[in-house]
Amino acid sequence: MQRISLDGLSIAYELHGSVGAPAIALTPGGRFAMDSPGLPELAQALAAAGRRVLLWDRPNCGASDLSFEGDGESALQARSLIALIEALQLGPTALAAGSAGSRVSLLAAALAPQTISHLALWWISGGLLSQISLANYYCFESALAASRGGMAAVATLPAWALQLQRNPRNREILLAQAPAAFIAKMERWAAAFLPEPGSPIPGMRAADYARLTMPVLILRNGLSDLSHPRATSEALARLLAHAEVRDPPWPDDEWNQRSAYAAQHGSGHFAGWPVLAPLLLAFTAR
Numbered sequence: 001m002q003r004i005s006l007d008g009l010s011i012a013y014e015l016h017g018s019v020g021a022p023a024i025a026l027t028p029g030g031r032f033a034m035d036s037p038g039l040p041e042l043a044q045a046l047a048a049a050g051r052r053v054l055l056w057d058r059p060n061c062g063a064s065d066l067s068f069e070g071d072g073e074s075a076l077q078a079r080s081l082i083a084l085i086e087a088l089q090l091g092p093t094a095l096a097a098g099s100a101g102s103r104v105s106l107l108a109a110a111l112a113p114q115t116i117s118h119l120a121l122w123w124i125s126g127g128l129l130s131q132i133s134l135a136n137y138y139c140f141e142s143a144l145a146a147s148r149g150g151m152a153a154v155a156t157l158p159a160w161a162l163q164l165q166r167n168p169r170n171r172e173i174l175l176a177q178a179p180a181a182f183i184a185k186m187e188r189w190a191a192a193f194l195p196e197p198g199s200p201i202p203g204m205r206a207a208d209y210a211r212l213t214m215p216v217l218i219l220r221n222g223l224s225d226l227s228h229p230r231a232t233s234e235a236l237a238r239l240l241a242h243a244e245v246r247d248p249p250w251p252d253d254e255w256n257q258r259s260a261y262a263a264q265h266g267s268g269h270f271a272g273w274p275v276l277a278p279l280l281l282a283f284t285a286r
Contacts (some may be wrong), residue, residue, distance in 0.1 A: 001063065006083045010169070012063035013084060014270040017047035018039035022117070022233060023090040025054040025081065027039035028270050029123065031138075033062030033162060038270035043276035051284070054093070056084060058104065063166040066173045068185050072192030073098065073138060074203050078107035082115055090224035093117035094284045097254040098240035098270070099125060099228065106201055110208040118284045119212065122248055122276075123255060126200045126232030133227070146179045153180070167237025171251070216243035217283045222252040227259075244283075249275050 014034065014251040017035060026258055028036055034055040043053040050183040056065040070076040085093045094104035094117050102121040109116045125134065142160075155164065155174050163170045194242050198206030218240070221233040237245045248254070250272050262268040 002019050003063075004084065004087055006080055006087060006136045007273075009059055009065045009067055009080065010167070011056060011059070011080060011084055012167075013054060013088075016043045016053040016055070017051050019049055020053065021052040022054040022284065023054060023085070023093040024280065025056070025085060025090075025093050025095050025097075025105075027056070027058070027095070027097035027101030027104055028082070028099050029097075030269070031058075031100075031159065032063045032267070033057055033166070035062070036270050037267055038273040041274040042277060045274055048211070048278065049277070049281050051281070052090065054085070054088070054090065056081070056111065060128055064072075064163075065167065066163060067204050068177060068182065072088065072189055072203055074103050074121070074192065077104045079110055081105070081108045082112045085115055096120040096276075096280050096284075098273070099122040103201060103203060106212070107203055107208075109214065110204065110211045113120065113211045113213060116214050118215045118217070118286075119238075120217040120246075120280055121282055122221075123216070123225070123228040124221055124233050124236060125202065125228055126235070127226070127229040128195060130227050130229060130232075131193040131195060131202055135193040136261035137187040137192040138193075143183045146177075146182050146186075150179045151175050162259075182254065200239075212222075212240055213242075215286060216240050218243050218245045219248040220245060222255055224253045225255045227255060246279075249279065254273065263264070266275070 001012050001014055003012055026039060027061040034057050043055050046053045059067040059080055090231045102124045109119050142154050145157055151174055177211055193202045218233055218237050220230040221230045221231050237243050
C-alpha cells in the first residue's frame with residue numbers, strides 16, 4: 001500500500017501491472033476498503049492480462065483520511081479519484097465500479113470526461129427506497145450519535161471502526177468536528193441522495209449525462225435487488241443512448257445472496273467480482 005497527499009488528504013492506494021499499460025481504476029461500494037474480498041483478485045486478473053490497475057481507498061474508507069468537506073460524500077470521492085488519476089499520471093483511465101463505486105465513477109466521469117477512457121458500471125444505486133436507505137446508512141446513524149453523545153459517541157460506531165483502526169490520524173479528525181456542525185453536514189450530505197428531476201442517479205444532474213461521451217458498459221441491475229433497482233440501470237441506459245447494456249455474469253439475486261453472507265461474516269459483498277475480468281478486458285480493449 002502506498003499513500004499520496006491530495007488537497008491535504010492522505011489517500012491510500014495500490015497500483016498493479018506494468019507502468020504505461022492502459023489503466024483501470026476499481027472502486028467498491030459502501031465504505032469498504034480496497035482489500036475487500038474480490039477486489040484484489042479482480043485487480044490481479046486484469047493486471048495479468050496487461051492492464052495497469054488502480055485500487056484505492058476513497059476518503060472515509062479504509063486507510064485514507066476522513067473528510068467532511070463538500071456538499072456530498074460521493075462528490076468528494078469523485079473529485080479525489082480524478083485528482084489521484086492525474087497525480088499518478090495514469091493517462092486516460094477506465095473506471096470500473098459497483099454500487100456506491102458506480103455512483104462515484106459516474107460523478108468523476110462527468111467532472112472530468114477528458115480523463116476517463118471507458119466507464120463500466122454495475123449494481124447502480126437509485127430508486128426512492130434505496131436512496132432513503134443510503135441517507136440513513138451514510139448520514140443518520142452518525143448524526144444521531146453526535147446528537148446524543150458528541151463526537152466521542154460517533155467514534156464508537158462500527159461504521160468508522162476500520163477507518164480509525166487503519167489510520168490513527170482519523171480519530172483526531174473525527175473528534176475535532178464540532179457536533180452541531182457535523183450534524184448539519186450530515187443533513188446536507190443526506191440531501192444529496194434525494195432524487196432530482198430528470199436524473200436517476202443521486203448527485204448527478206440532468207445536464208451531467210451529456211458529458212459522458214466515452215464508451216459506457218452498463219450491467220443490468222437484478223430484478224430482486226431493491227438496493228440497486230432494475231429500473232435505475234434501465235433509466236441510465238436511456239439517458240446514455242450509446243451505452244452497451246448487458247446482463248451480468250451472475251444470478252439475479254447475487255446482491256441479496258452476497259449481502260446475506262456479509263451480514264454474517266463481515267465482508268463478501270464483492271467476492272464475485274473477479275468473474276468480470278474477461279468482460280472488462282474485452283470492453284476496455286475497444
